[in-house]
Amino acid sequence: MAKKDVFVLQDILLSNAQTAAAIRRELESRRILAVNLLSSPGAGKTTLLEALADRLKGRARMAVIEGDIETERDAERIRARGIPAWQITTGGACHLEAKMIGKVLPEIPTDIDFLFIENVGNLVCPAGYDLGERLRVVLLSAPEGDDKPKKYPRAFVTADVLLLSKADLRPFLPFDVEKAKAEALALNPKLRVFIISAVSGQGLDDLVAFLFRAREEIASRA
Amino acid sequence: MHELSLVASMFEALLEQARHHKARRITGVKVQVGALAGVVPELLESAFDSYKKGTIADGAVLTIVKPPFTIRCRACGTETVRTDFALACPACASADLEIVHGMELVLEKIEMEIDDPLPAP
Numbered sequence: 574m575a576k577k578d579v580f581v582l583q584d585i586l587l588s589n590a591q592t593a594a595a596i597r598r599e600l601e602s603r604r605i606l607a608v609n610l611l612s613s614p615g616a617g618k619t620t621l622l623e624a625l626a627d628r629l630k631g632r633a634r635m636a637v638i639e640g641d642i643e644t645e646r647d648a649e650r651i652r653a654r655g656i657p658a659w660q661i662t663t664g665g666a667c668h669l670e671a672k673m674i675g676k677v678l679p680e681i682p683t684d685i686d687f688l689f690i691e692n693v694g695n696l697v698c699p700a701g702y703d704l705g706e707r708l709r710v711v712l713l714s715a716p717e718g719d720d721k722p723k724k725y726p727r728a729f730v731t732a733d734v735l736l737l738s739k740a741d742l743r744p745f746l747p748f749d750v751e752k753a754k755a756e757a758l759a760l761n762p763k764l765r766v767f768i769i770s771a772v773s774g775q776g777l778d779d780l781v782a783f784l785f786r787a788r789e790e791i792a793s794r795a
Numbered sequence: 796m797h798e799l800s801l802v803a804s805m806f807e808a809l810l811e812q813a814r815h816h817k818a819r820r821i822t823g824v825k826v827q828v829g830a831l832a833g834v835v836p837e838l839l840e841s842a843f844d845s846y847k848k849g850t851i852a853d854g855a856v857l858t859i860v861k862p863p864f865t866i867r868c869r870a871c872g873t874e875t876v877r878t879d880f881a882l883a884c885p886a887c888a889s890a891d892l893e894i895v896h897g898m899e900l901v902l903e904k905i906e907m908e909i910d911d912p913l914p915a916p
Contacts, residue, residue: 574819575912579812579905585805585826586900667797698797701833701900726880727833730894759881762890 589702592671596678596705600688604795606788607688609704611728612712613721614694617738617771619647621712622689624771626654628781633686633788638677640669640693647691657682668698671705686788696721700728708787714739715746719753722760729760734767736780741770798834798842805902806846812905813851821852823906829897830864831880855906864897 584590600607610618622637629635637658639647648660659677661669669692681688690706692699711732713721716739722729729735735757737750754766765783769776805826813821824843828834836859843857863876870889882892 574908574910576822577816577818577907577909579816579907581808581812581902581905583808583902584900585801585808585902588804588807666800670800697833701797723879727831730831730880730882759883761882763882 586702589671592675593703593705596671596674597707599678600705601707601791601795603683604788604792605685605688606708606784606791607690607704607706608708608710608784609699609706610689610691610710610712611696611699611732612694612714612738613696613717616694616712616714616717618691618694618712619650620771621736621738621769622651622656622691623654624774624777625689625781626651626656628777629687630655633785634682634684635687635689636681636685638674638681638688638690640673640691642666642693663693666693667695668693668702669704670702674704687784696725696728700725700731707791708733708784710734710736712736712738713753713757715742715748715750719749719756722753722757726760729757729764732761732764734765734783736776737766737768739770739772740768740775741773798838799846801834801839801900802842802846805843806850806852808902809852809905810850813907816907816909818851818907818909820908821855821905822908823856823858823904824852824902825858825860825904825906827860827862827899827901827903829862829899830878831894831897832900834900836861860903862896862899865895866892867895868892 612618637651639660642663645660648658651658661673690704709732711728757764767776767780828836840857847853847855864880865876867874868884868889869891871887873884873886875885
């Protein structure tokens with residue numbers, strides 16, 4: 574018996590990265606802006622998508638992929654707004670992976686403008702998986718506290734956009750919006766920050782305008 | 796807590812390499828887990844040890860190296876290790892930085908036992 578050392582130097586998530594890259598190419602060739610939404614449970618991802626559905630009505634077409642451990646609830650909420658939605662139930666897994674998106678992709682209409690992927694509510698594991706998105710958006714809601722960015726750095730370091738959500742609740746909470754913003758920007762100075770409330774509508778016009786600009790960038794390259 | 800799914804991906808590569816090199820056994824595996832890889836080394840070890848049972852890597856020892864979070868400034872070239880994960884250059888305060896280490900999740904090396912090569916005729 575002989576011993577042999579094999580130097581591999583291969584990304585353990587290589588197959589996820591390859592699948593994600595193929596999804597990104599496919600979506601961008603169709604001029605679709607894909608957005609991966611990350612947050613802890615209850616930060617307002619689904620409520621934001623409902624509000625975006627209403628604001629995009631008549632202006633753009635969107636579809637939604639919902640990731641949850643169990644139930645169709647979120648997809649049903651989105652469908653009730655007249656938006657096509659696919660529910661992925663992971664059955665225990667704490668995050669979505671690119672191959673799960675790849676399975677749903679053939680069913681997604683090809684003529685949409687925006688594909689929103691709502692990840693499993695979890696600020697840790699989803700940050701490790703590229704799903705083929707163009708924009709990674711992390712939500713931090715006022716009730717969660719302004720000290721979260723440094724506690725969950727990977728989500729904030731890898732995000733493109735930070736939404737400080739539930740701004741309508743701020744009068745009742747000790748949430749320091751400037752502190753949360755400064756802490757997140759210290760981790761990632763390139764973050765685009767929006768202060769929003771899906772209930773009052775605060776900040777949503779700016780966010781929608783930003784999404785349209787990001788989509789135009791893709792369309793001009795495709 | 797997705798260490799088990801990482802180990803499953805890792806075993807795909809391990810088994811493929813073992814086939815390719817006609818290994819009898821895998822005796823050791825070395826991985827790099829960056830400080831901001833989002834993976835807990837102890838949990839990866841436990842997941843590896845339960846996953847390996849009954850496989851070609853049953854007796855394999857997992858070694859984990861942990862590259863620190865290291866950033867390089869595109870403006871002044873300074874390379875810094877940051878334990879607070881902040882993307883800011885301490886030398887020139889530029890915000891234009893690239894992460895050079897700390898995100899990796901890499902299968903570095905596999906130690907295996909193979910049949911002795913046939914003696915030269």
